[in-house]
Amino acid sequence: MNTNRLSLPMLASEILSNTVDWAITSRRSIRAFLPDEVAQGDVEAILNVARFCATGVNMQPWRVHVVTGEIKQRLSQAIAAIDDDPAISASLQDSYEYYPREWTTPYIDRRRQVGWELYGLLGISKGEKQRMHQQHGRNYRFFDAPVGLLFTIDRVLQEGSLLDYGMFLQSVMIAARGRGLDTCPQAAFLKYHEVIAEVLGIPAEQMLVCGMSLGYADESCVENSLVTDREPVSAFTTFHNNNKETSR
Numbered sequence: 001m002n003t004n005r006l007s008l009p010m011l012a013s014e015i016l017s018n019t020v021d022w023a024i025t026s027r028r029s030i031r032a033f034l035p036d037e038v039a040q041g042d043v044e045a046i047l048n049v050a051r052f053c054a055t056g057v058n059m060q061p062w063r064v065h066v067v068t069g070e071i072k073q074r075l076s077q078a079i080a081a082i083d084d085d086p087a088i089s090a091s092l093q094d095s096y097e098y099y100p101r102e103w104t105t106p107y108i109d110r111r112r113q114v115g116w117e118l119y120g121l122l123g124i125s126k127g128e129k130q131r132m133h134q135q136h137g138r139n140y141r142f143f144d145a146p147v148g149l150l151f152t153i154d155r156v157l158q159e160g161s162l163l164d165y166g167m168f169l170q171s172v173m174i175a176a177r178g179r180g181l182d183t184c185p186q187a188a189f190l191k192y193h194e195v196i197a198e199v200l201g202i203p204a205e206q207m208l209v210c211g212m213s214l215g216y217a218d219e220s221c222v223e224n225s226l227v228t229d230r231e232p233v234s235a236f237t238t239f240h241n242n243n244k245e246t247s248r
Contacts, residue, residue, distance in 0.1 A: 005052065023177040028228070030182040030213070031118075031138065032221035033145035038214060040066075042179055043147060046214075049178075050171035054164070061161040062168045065150040065200050072148050075199045079140040079192045094190035095208040114228055121222045139188035145215035150189065150196060152206040165209055172212070182217040185210055 009016050043066055055061070067075055082088050100107065124131045142148040149172070153165060173183045189196060189211035196208060217224055 019178075023174045027173050027177050027183070028226075029184040030145075030215075030217045031143050031184060031223045031226075032218045033143055033182070033213060033215035034218045035144065035146065036216045038147050038181065038216075040068075042181070043214070046172055046175040046179065046181075049175040050168055053167040053171040055167070056160055056164055059157070059161060059164060061153050061157050061164055063152045063154075063206060065152065065202065067148040067150065067200070068146060071199075072142065075148070075196065076141045078195050078199055079189075080137060082192065082195060083137055083140060089191070092191045092194075094187075095193035096190070098187045098190060098210075114226075117228075118223060118226055121226055136188065139186050139211075140192070142211070142213040143184060144218075145184075145213035147214040149212040149214055150200065150202075151209040151212070152202055153209050155205055155207045162209070169210070169212070176214060180216070181214060184213040186212060 011019065047064060051060070051062075082092070103111070119125075119132065119135070122131075122135060124135065138144075151165070151169065153161060169185060173185065176183050187210050190208060193208035196202065197204070197206070202208075
């Protein structure tokens with residue numbers, strides 16, 4: 001990587017813009033990975049790029065825990081043991097409230113649509129709770145990806161640092177795409193923050209932000225054919241021009 005952050009790009013402007021656009025728009029949540037290993041050097045290179053994302057007054061609030069091999073398997077087993085016990089699992093709370101307390105339109109509609117599409121591809125019908133539980137439980141195996149990432153933040157920091165964190169996570173995922181790798185950001189881990197902290201020795205002053213699977217997508221798996229829709233620019237943008245408001 002060029003250590004001069006302000007150096008000119010090595011690609012022509014059109015190729016550069018197309019490449020960046022491709023890395024962003026081709027990113028999607030992958031839910032089945034090949035067993036092919038990802039070198040630690042590649043993980044370090046991805047994080048080395050992501051650290052240059054925007055961050056208020058250069059706070060850099062991110063902390064990253066990379067799990068592979070035996071420790072990843074041990075973590076997955078520890079979470080699965082609790083996840084498969086309904087009584088214990090129901091008593092746990094997320095490390096913070098990621099989702100709204102009350103779902104409203106259009107957010108609940110989009111959430112349901114993704115669920116219907118994913119389970120439809122997998123042939124899981126409404127009411128098949130055990131199959132749904134098994135599919136959801138694949139989160140805790142990092143969808144068989146060779147690399148798992150757990151992200152934490154100092155509890156003393158406030159909501160603004162979570163904005164910074166979102167930019168860091170996006171940068172991780174885009175840098176991964178640039179290396180032919182895929183990811184799946186996962187809020188599913190939040191419920192098991194205590195067991196994650198115990199297994200990985202994460203201090204109490206650190207709060208779990210999310211997990212992420214990293215590896216090479218198994219394109220033979222039907223769940224990876226899911227591509228979610230996005231609203232057009234005109235649906236969420238208002239241009240304020242000469243005291244007039246116009247939607248594109």
